[in-house]
Amino acid sequence: xxxxxxSHTPAADVVQLLLHAARQVRQEFEVELASSNLxxxxxxxxxxxxxxxxEAEKIRMNELAIKLGLxxxxxxxxxxxLERDGFIKRTADPNDRRATLLMLTEEAxxxxxxxxxx
Numbered sequence: 001x002x003x004x005x006x007s008h009t010p011a012a013d014v015v016q017l018l019l020h021a022a023r024q025v026r027q028e029f030e031v032e033l034a035s036s037n038l039x040x041x042x043x044x045x046x047x048x049x050x051x052x053x054x055e056a057e058k059i060r061m062n063e064l065a066i067k068l069g070l071x072x073x074x075x076x077x078x079x080x081x082l083e084r085d086g087f088i089k090r091t092a093d094p095n096d097r098r099a100t101l102l103m104l105t106e107e108a109x110x111x112x113x114x115x116x117x118x
Contacts (some may be wrong), residue, residue: 026044030044046082048068049075049082050087050088052064053104054108057103059102060100060101060102061075061079061100061102064102082108087104088104088108089102089103090102091103
């Protein structure tokens with residue numbers, strides 16, 4: 001009977017601890033979002049997207065995808081949903097007719113203090 005010796009390097013242990021900590025932080029963030037007084041339910045990724053747009057004031061979709069480390073398709077789906085919920089609006093980029101800028105709506109701006117606290 002052969003037994004494989006499982007050896008964990010210190011680096012592997014640190015990675016495991018970081019992954020566990022990240023999961024814990026995400027769960028806490030989700031709990032805080034769920035208990036906030038926002039008019040719509042936000043997930044962590046949607047909340048983080050809103051915070052990123054708020055910090056930029058105006059941002060192109062491709063720049064947002066890069067900042068969040070997500071594919072353009074994923075950003076489009078999230079932005080579509082947030083636009084339907086009245087939190088994001090699209091405007092034409094005055095410097096490039098092909099590009100669209102994202103910005104928060106007045107409704108979203110009224111609730112940003114809840115997200116910043118979370």
